[in-house]
Amino acid sequence: MYKSLRQGDSGMVPVVVGLLLLVTYFQIRNAAFLSSGNLVNLFVQATIFILLGMAEIWVLLLGEIDLSIGITSVLGGAVAVILVDPQFHWSWFLALPAGILVVTLIGALYGMIVVRLNVPSFIVTLAGFLAFQGVLIYIVDSQGTGGTIPVHEKVLYNLVYGNLTPLWTWILAIEGVAIMCYRIIKRDINRRASGLVTEPLTYVVVKVVLLVAVGLILAKIFDANRGTFIVLRGMPFAIPIDIGVLVAGTFILTRTKAGRYINAIGGNSEAVRRAGVRVNRYRLLAFVLTGVTGGIGGLLYVSQLNGVNDGPPSTLTLYAIAAAVIGGTSLFGGRGKMIHAVVGGLIIATIYNGMALLSMSASTQYVVTGIVLLAAVTVDSVARRNSATK
Amino acid sequence: MDTTPESPNLSASPKGPSEQSGSGVASSSVPLLSLRGVSKNFGPVQAIQGVNLDVPDGQVTALIGDNGAGKSVLIKTISGIWPPSEGKIFWKGEEVHNHSPRGAAALGIATVYQDLALCDNLDIVQNMYLGREETKFGALDEIKMELATNQLLKDLSVSTVKSVRQLVASLSGGQRQAIAVARAVMRDSRLVILDEPTAALGVSQTRQVLELIRTLSSRGIAVLVISHNLNDVFSVADRIAVMHLGSLVSNGPISDYDTNSAVELITTGHSSRVPTTLAPSS
Ligand SMILES: Nc1ncnc2c1ncn2[C@@H]1O[C@H](COP(=O)(O)OP(=O)(O)OP(=O)(O)O)[C@@H](O)[C@H]1O
Ligand SMILES: [Mg+2]
Numbered sequence: 001m002y003k004s005l006r007q008g009d010s011g012m013v014p015v016v017v018g019l020l021l022l023v024t025y026f027q028i029r030n031a032a033f034l035s036s037g038n039l040v041n042l043f044v045q046a047t048i049f050i051l052l053g054m055a056e057i058w059v060l061l062l063g064e065i066d067l068s069i070g071i072t073s074v075l076g077g078a079v080a081v082i083l084v085d086p087q088f089h090w091s092w093f094l095a096l097p098a099g100i101l102v103v104t105l106i107g108a109l110y111g112m113i114v115v116r117l118n119v120p121s122f123i124v125t126l127a128g129f130l131a132f133q134g135v136l137i138y139i140v141d142s143q144g145t146g147g148t149i150p151v152h153e154k155v156l157y158n159l160v161y162g163n164l165t166p167l168w169t170w171i172l173a174i175e176g177v178a179i180m181c182y183r184i185i186k187r188d189i190n191r192r193a194s195g196l197v198t199e200p201l202t203y204v205v206v207k208v209v210l211l212v213a214v215g216l217i218l219a220k221i222f223d224a225n226r227g228t229f230i231v232l233r234g235m236p237f238a239i240p241i242d243i244g245v246l247v248a249g250t251f252i253l254t255r256t257k258a259g260r261y262i263n264a265i266g267g268n269s270e271a272v273r274r275a276g277v278r279v280n281r282y283r284l285l286a287f288v289l290t291g292v293t294g295g296i297g298g299l300l301y302v303s304q305l306n307g308v309n310d311g312p313p314s315t316l317t318l319y320a321i322a323a324a325v326i327g328g329t330s331l332f333g334g335r336g337k338m339i340h341a342v343v344g345g346l347i348i349a350t351i352y353n354g355m356a357l358l359s360m361s362a363s364t365q366y367v368v369t370g371i372v373l374l375a376a377v378t379v380d381s382v383a384r385r386n387s388a389t390k
Numbered sequence: 391m392d393t394t395p396e397s398p399n400l401s402a403s404p405k406g407p408s409e410q411s412g413s414g415v416a417s418s419s420v421p422l423l424s425l426r427g428v429s430k431n432f433g434p435v436q437a438i439q440g441v442n443l444d445v446p447d448g449q450v451t452a453l454i455g456d457n458g459a460g461k462s463v464l465i466k467t468i469s470g471i472w473p474p475s476e477g478k479i480f481w482k483g484e485e486v487h488n489h490s491p492r493g494a495a496a497l498g499i500a501t502v503y504q505d506l507a508l509c510d511n512l513d514i515v516q517n518m519y520l521g522r523e524e525t526k527f528g529a530l531d532e533i534k535m536e537l538a539t540n541q542l543l544k545d546l547s548v549s550t551v552k553s554v555r556q557l558v559a560s561l562s563g564g565q566r567q568a569i570a571v572a573r574a575v576m577r578d579s580r581l582v583i584l585d586e587p588t589a590a591l592g593v594s595q596t597r598q599v600l601e602l603i604r605t606l607s608s609r610g611i612a613v614l615v616i617s618h619n620l621n622d623v624f625s626v627a628d629r630i631a632v633m634h635l636g637s638l639v640s641n642g643p644i645s646d647y648d649t650n651s652a653v654e655l656i657t658t659g660h661s662s663r664v665p666t667t668l669a670p671s672s
Binding site: 190191194195196254255257260263264270271272275276277278334 | 469495496501508509510511520523529540553
């Protein structure tokens with residue numbers, strides 16, 4: 001009986017094993033791979049794939065797709081970079097939300113066109129990919145700084161390059177682990193108290209132990225000095241930002257009506273409509289949430305790049321979709337979780353980072369990422385077919 | 391022509407609401423649901439035309455007719471899946487405008503469609519509460535919904551599902567049917583519409599659904615049930631409505647019919663023994 005309870009989690013085991021295999025491979029080839037300096041670097045690289053992957057999951061759940069998120073998110077980032085630039089000199093707490101707002105409005109526009117005019121989302125967002133690429137190049141070039149705008153503002157710069165102090169790193173890690181353990185245990189207690197079927201106790205214990213272990217290891221990695229000339233310790237701000245979005249997204253998806261409907265629409269939208277739900281409202285909402293999440297990702301992107309240039313990142317969208325799909329989200333709607341983007345994003349960042357460490361060429365990286373994507377989806381669909389015919 | 395749309399309150403049609411012999415809820419002679427001159431076409435295809443139907447409160451009305459007679463189209467029209475092409479729908483004597491699934495649900499109409507309308511990617515509890523989830527401080531109250539689902543399935547003697555946290559995709563046809571029926575029952579409805587609820591069920595589950603239908607009507611809930619099984623119809627229905635080639639050809643208390651006349655009406659659209667309720671449509 002508890003097997004069905006676990007259905008949701010056990011699906012991720014193959015991907016996590018795949019990730020561990022990749023990590024093992026790179027560590028054998030280069031002992032620096034698992035150094036705290038490199039791992040922190042890898043996590044920061046992953047944060048962007050993860051955020052954009054999470055952005056993509058909102059629309060993928062509906063059975064829709066956003067082919068432009070890698071461009072629109074950077075466009076939002078560019079707006080923030082320009083607004084904090086000396087010539088406009090906006091304060092960061094206005095400029096950063098403004099950047100997110102741009103991407104959100106684009107998401108709302110897509111949603112409106114898809115929902116009201118019934119145009120397939122891959123066409124709408126493909127058009128957006130082309131058009132907003134042009135807009136991005138235009139606004140960057142029009143600043144007259146030779147096609148590159150650097151970030152001079154501290155907060156935006158620090159999103160990726162700033163760190164929590166070691167003390168705060170530990171506080172955050174311990175608090176995070178404690179809250180998650182509390183939730184797992186409380187859920188179990190509540191279900192027991194209500195006389196509902198519960199997971200076996202060992203399973204709960206294993207989950208808690210794993211959580212504590214992962215939390216401590218991560219805190220240790222972030223706490224270690226990874227500087228060469230100066231002391232460099234603590235968790236980069238990008239990490240808690242990702243975790244915050246992960247928690248918020250997961251909450252919306254699993255604990256609110258809106259999340260329930262977004263899931264359900266991907267399963268059978270006519271059934272949802274007949275249940276009296278305003279389906280179009282929630283489809284639009286998913287596009288908006290893609291925009292919000294992507295907007296945050298765009299800020300991290302320009303922070304990491306330390307600016308924005310007029311050579312738009314044409315592959316970023318594909319990495320976002322790949323992160324979601326490698327993690328286990330279906331391209332056809334109805335199946336997806338925010339955590340999928342985390343695992344998928346980590347896999348992509350691992351390949352990216354590990355291959356650079358082994359000084360493999362960019363061409364090899366593309367090929368390998370492609371193969372991993374194919375392998376992940378194939379393993380997934382084969383596993384699914386087996387369980388369906390069981 | 392007496393197929394002209396008119397208010398059931400003023401209706402002079404032979405089976406008008408004023409002549410209805412109410413059962414449990416005799417206080418009101420106005421039918422719970424009335425259709426007047428309802429038609430629905432899909433482009434050139436006239437699926438139903440000029441349907442006048444009264445569904446009284448607290449009774450079981452069986453809707454019968456051959457394949458393609460328009461039964462499903464009729465109940466989908468009642469459920470607000472699409473607006474009627476022509477005609478009017480009255481709820482407790484009041485005309486219903488802007489009919490939609492949402493509006494139908496608000497009136498208290500719950501429908502189990504022939505295709506069941508379940509989300510395969512959600513579990514049983516999530517399907518049961520789709521569109522009317524219980525919340526606590528804005529968050530879904532999963533425990534409350536799961537407990538209530540367990541209780542309801544127990545009440546309805548649906549004992550074959552292993553866990554209510556099973557995905558609906560993993561259920562058998564009969565189990566899916568049972569879940570869809572249970573969902574309609576749960577919704578505190580005034581009128582439960584069932585489109586061939588027993589078609590996929592085994593003997594004992596069929597008996598359970600029929601039992602369930604009787605329970606509903608004894609609680610004063612109106613039931614409109616489509617069935618091809620005349621044994622079921624005669625064992626459970628208080629009234630019969632017959633459709634033939636898109637028209638409602640007969641509608642009256644079950645005592646006016648027997649199996650032979652029902653078969654005759656289904657196949658030919660008229661019967662020597664039962665007065666048909668409609669002037670033949672032009
Ligand atoms: N969405 C639709 N578009 C076009 N035609 C339709 C549609 N739905 C039903 N029809 C047509 O309307 C007619 C009546 O169909 P309906 O489904 O109501 O039959 P039914 O009485 O429910 O039959 P059954 O007993 O086989 O379920 C059929 O000719 C059918 O082809
Ligand atoms: Mg039908």
